[in-house]
Amino acid sequence: MDYLNIPPAQRRKVNQLITIVKSLKKRCGVPNKIFFKVSREHQDDPKKTSSRKEQLKYLYKSLKSEDEKHLMKELDELNGHELSNDKVYLYFLQKGTLHLFW
Structure with a gap:
């Protein structure tokens, strides 16, 4: 994980994904493919960008x-x-x- 150049917020998501994949490997075996979706966090007050x-x-x-x-x-x-x-x-x-x- 140290070699990845990603922001801390994204790093936490990747760490969570790795722990989920490890637990799935223990229960179900090694998967052929893994798909995941990272969505943006909801912002209460999004700033409007000007054109x-x-x-x-x-x-x-x-x-x-x-x-x-x-x-x-x-x-x-x-x-x-x-x-x-x-x-x-x-x-x-x-x-x-x-x-x-x-």
Whole structure:
């Protein structure tokens, strides 16, 4: 178990799984296959993550110039799927300027 690089919460689950498998081996013999499912723990207060579009709108709230306001209109025309492209997202994050570094 020491060689596995997993978080402590997951390590406890793996340890529990190992003890269950050992007890099953004692009672039923060695199984051919073992399937297990690890589900996420229930969160009482899950934090909502903000989308890229919401993050950009928050950044653009204080824009003053007409060029920057034009970016806000351009951003409103996009759907969330188009902003999943990193190049498009970086374009808006850099206020409409392309910084090419290659």
